[in-house]
Amino acid sequence: MTGTGTSAGTLIIGNCQAGVQLACSLRELGDTDPIVLVGEEPHAPYQRPPLSKAFLKGEVTADSLTFRTHEFYRERNIELVTRERIVSVTRDGDGSGGTAVAESGRRFEFARLALTTGAVPRQIPFDGSELEGVSYLRTATDAAQLQQGLAAARNVVVVGGGFIGLEVAAGARAAGLTVTVLEAAPRLVGRAVSEQTSEFYLQAHRRRGIRVVLNAQVARFLGEHDRVTGVELGDGTVVPADVVLIGVGVIPRTELAEQLGLALDNGIVVDGTALCSDGLTVAAGDCANLPNPSITPGGVARLRLESVQNAVEQAKIAAATLLSLPAAYSTVPWFWSDQADLKLQIAGLSGGHDQIVLRGEPDSETFSVLYYRAGQLIAADCINKPLDFIAARGALHHGQNVPADLAGDVTIPLKKLVSAVPALAGK
Numbered sequence: 001m002t003g004t005g006t007s008a009g010t011l012i013i014g015n016c017q018a019g020v021q022l023a024c025s026l027r028e029l030g031d032t033d034p035i036v037l038v039g040e041e042p043h044a045p046y047q048r049p050p051l052s053k054a055f056l057k058g059e060v061t062a063d064s065l066t067f068r069t070h071e072f073y074r075e076r077n078i079e080l081v082t083r084e085r086i087v088s089v090t091r092d093g094d095g096s097g098g099t100a101v102a103e104s105g106r107r108f109e110f111a112r113l114a115l116t117t118g119a120v121p122r123q124i125p126f127d128g129s130e131l132e133g134v135s136y137l138r139t140a141t142d143a144a145q146l147q148q149g150l151a152a153a154r155n156v157v158v159v160g161g162g163f164i165g166l167e168v169a170a171g172a173r174a175a176g177l178t179v180t181v182l183e184a185a186p187r188l189v190g191r192a193v194s195e196q197t198s199e200f201y202l203q204a205h206r207r208r209g210i211r212v213v214l215n216a217q218v219a220r221f222l223g224e225h226d227r228v229t230g231v232e233l234g235d236g237t238v239v240p241a242d243v244v245l246i247g248v249g250v251i252p253r254t255e256l257a258e259q260l261g262l263a264l265d266n267g268i269v270v271d272g273t274a275l276c277s278d279g280l281t282v283a284a285g286d287c288a289n290l291p292n293p294s295i296t297p298g299g300v301a302r303l304r305l306e307s308v309q310n311a312v313e314q315a316k317i318a319a320a321t322l323l324s325l326p327a328a329y330s331t332v333p334w335f336w337s338d339q340a341d342l343k344l345q346i347a348g349l350s351g352g353h354d355q356i357v358l359r360g361e362p363d364s365e366t367f368s369v370l371y372y373r374a375g376q377l378i379a380a381d382c383i384n385k386p387l388d389f390i391a392a393r394g395a396l397h398h399g400q401n402v403p404a405d406l407a408g409d410v411t412i413p414l415k416k417l418v419s420a421v422p423a424l425a426g427k
């Protein structure tokens with residue numbers, strides 16, 4: 001296998017959401033040097049969110065999820081490389097460039113390097129994890145296998161009541177399957193939303209016929225003829241299963257960053273310009289641990305975000321940084337999740353809130369949860385409330401507030417409650 005002519009150009013390792021955006025942004029910013037966008041998956045870069053939603057339900061095909069045609073990359077002189085897993089990367093002594101080597105032996109020389117390596121599902125090492133029918137969901141290949149499994153299944157068990165698990169559970173239930181969600185924590189989606197939103201999801205999924213077990217301890221997976229037949233819990237109960245999906249979070253892919261000696265802390269540590277600790281490499285997307293981008297003061301100092309919006313925004317910043325253009329990541333994070341007919345949109349980061357205001361009645365399945373810190377709106381979970389989401393996101397973006405004592409009044413559109421008072425400084 002021959003090498004590629006990237007000695008004067010940029011090598012982007014990881015060719016999905018963040019990687020594609022980074023390559024496109026480099027071109028939009030006027031970069032004319034070679035760009036190689038390399039990834040290990042067999043597919044052209046594609047969107048992951050529909051994998052647990054429309055794709056599983058058969059509403060869209062895998063082909064329709066690809067971001068861009070091959071012509072698109074060709075026209076922009078972006079060399080798209082698939083099926084090449086980079087296993088080693090080194091920088092030249094003076095830091096001016098370096099070489100990455102794929103498992104196949106193919107070499108990629110670079111002047112500039114970007115890591116957009118994403119994340120992999122956290123594995124749980126229970127007995128029986130290797131049985132056919134037990135799966136994780138990250139890639140299009142995983143999704144195609146899961147879709148096939150669901151088509152022949154009657155009983156589905158989802159281990160983990162996070163967003164992806166609940167999306168799959170909702171889709172399987174809508175298809176008429178018997179679905180059980182096993183969540184180890186006392187509430188659903190506990191890492192991302194308030195108790196109110198968790199409780200809402202618990203009731204909403206139960207109303208739709210999903211069995212949800214909280215504080216569930218999985219002991220092992222049971223099988224016959226190498227195929228899963230059930231999940232045994234710590235108390236000896238067995239939940240029948242033809243398909244088990246494990247969705248218990250992801251682990252950032254940092255193996256190449258480690259080889260480069262970059263600082264790591266739950267991901268690749270980057271600054272607000274997406275620059276790594278060596279002052280040369282950039283990293284973006286699910287693999288990167290960044291300074292809290294929320295413009296609202298307070299909250300945690302650093303975090304790792306797993307969302308399309310973060311991958312896109314951070315990649316734009318990384319591209320500018322590679323070209324030595326001024327850039328700083330300061331935006332309102334947002335996220336969405338579709339579960340059955342429930343559309344959740346989250347604006348901002350709710351960590352560190354000290355007050356919650358409910359806007360609407362959760363049982364109506366159309367309501368919002370507004371989060372405050374020291375009287376300042378910092379985030380909102382909006383369920384089937386797109387106008388609340390737009391208003392909250394806009395308020396956060398412009399450093400405006402929604403007075404907490406008025407926010408619960410659903411007779412007044414949220415956008416009318418957004419005051420022009422700037423965010424409280426220094427709180």
Ligand SMILES: Cc1cc2nc3c(=O)[nH]c(=O)nc-3n(C[C@H](O)[C@H](O)[C@H](O)COP(=O)(O)OP(=O)(O)OC[C@H]3O[C@@H](n4cnc5c(N)ncnc54)[C@H](O)[C@@H]3O)c2cc1C
Nearest residue numbers: 014016017018039040048049086117118285286306307308
């Ligand atoms: C099923 C599912 C549903 C989701 N739903 C939503 C949603 O509703 N809303 C939302 O905002 N986000 C959602 N997400 C999250 C979102 O898809 C991710 O945040 C986003 O894809 C992150 O982009 P990324 O480029 O950082 O990482 P990835 O998309 O993981 O891409 C990284 C790529 O790098 C490749 N790679 C890694 N290491 C190497 C190597 N050494 N050599 C070669 N290639 C390598 C990987 O194979 C992968 O293709 C969902 C994710 C999944 C899996």
